[in-house]
Amino acid sequence: MIVILLATYPKCGNSALSFPLVLAGQLADSSYTGYDNLYKARLAHLRDNALPFKAIPGQETTIIKTHNIFKQPSDLITPQGEVSKVIRIIRNPFDCLLSALNFLRLEAKNSNNLAKIKPTIDTLFPHCKIIRRWTSPKRFAKIFTLDNLAKENLLDMALQSFSQSGLTLPFYYSVCGGWISNFESWSAASVPTLSLRYEDLTPSPSAETIHSIAEFVKTDRELLAKAFEYQLENVNQQKSSGSLFFNKASKDYYLNYFTAKAVNQFIDYNQIAIQRLGYEELITHIRGLD
Incomplete structure (x- = not known):
């Protein structure tokens, strides 16, 4: 069994690659x-935290x-066996947050x-009491939108708190570490x-990116390219339907939410790490942007 591990900090693109890889196998x-x-099929395999992948000729392969x-x-x-390859994915810290x-x-x-997410909310928005005694999960899901947070001038605060906490989020820290440490840890x-x-x-993805993935995984480039096309079609459909998971599934959308002053200050404190990654x-x- 060939085991390929997709390793990412949360919200950095695990699903963006795992679905096309599995789909390429089905094609x-x-x-x-x-x-x-x-x-x-993906949900069925989540019990074992594995995804079937059949696009490597003559090999039984699993994506985890x-x-x-x-x-x-x-x-x-x-x-499923010993990991033979790792694909690690990073995302810019603004969009990740x-x-x-x-x-x-x-x-x-x-x-x-709301108990699981409250420490993260309290860390990112200190003294704001976004989650109050009377706040229900349903109400939270309705009002806690990026657009609402932007109107209240709270997103710059969250970015500053994220920076001050070493680019970590309490909701993920115990298992995932932080944005920097998670990605860099897999180099070991x-x-x-x-x-x-x-x-x-x-x-x-560009033809060059598809080629690098196909070469690394040892699969067919054309099948993988077709799989990414199907992935894009699905994401667009999910966004149109109002899916929360795909609510803002795009890149560089941080420019619509953080002020130039906030992102410049973030760069001032995290420039070396951002360059390193x-x-x-x-x-x-x-x-x-100034």
Whole structure:
């Protein structure tokens, strides 16, 4: 069994790559019958935290998604076998934070509970008391939108708090670490590793990006390209339907929510880390906003 691990900090693109990889496998053996059925197949395999992948000729392969920070060699041992390759994905910190905020709405709605997300809300919005005694999960999901937060001038506060906490979020910290530490930890894994950026996967990856993924995974480039086309069609449909998960599924949308002053201040305190993780052009772009 070939086990390929997709390792990302939450909201950095795990689903953006896992679905096309699995879909490419279904296209390879002509079992693809529509995105709804692919989604059902994914849910069925979540019990084992694995996704079937059949696009490598003559090989039984499994894709496993993880948000865990890498700590030790035993992290490469899974119930499906020993991990042979790792694909790690990073996303710019501004969009990552906004996507995480949006996901808190989904968590509140699905769990019907605010207890898990309250420490993160209190950390990002100190002294604001966004979650009050009378706040229900349903009401939270309704009012806790990026647009509402922007109207209240709260998003700059969240960005500053995210920076002050070392680019970590309490909701994820115990398992995932932080935005920087999660991505960098996987460089210590003693297996071949491919590094990607979310921005290079969405809305559509370039031919060069598809080629690098196909070469690393050893699968067919044309099938993978077709799979990404189907992925984009589905995302657009989900966004049109008002899905909370895909509410703002795009890149660089932070420009619509944070002020130039806030993002420049964020860069001042995190420039070295942002450069180290491959976002030099992001710094150049933001400096040009003045």
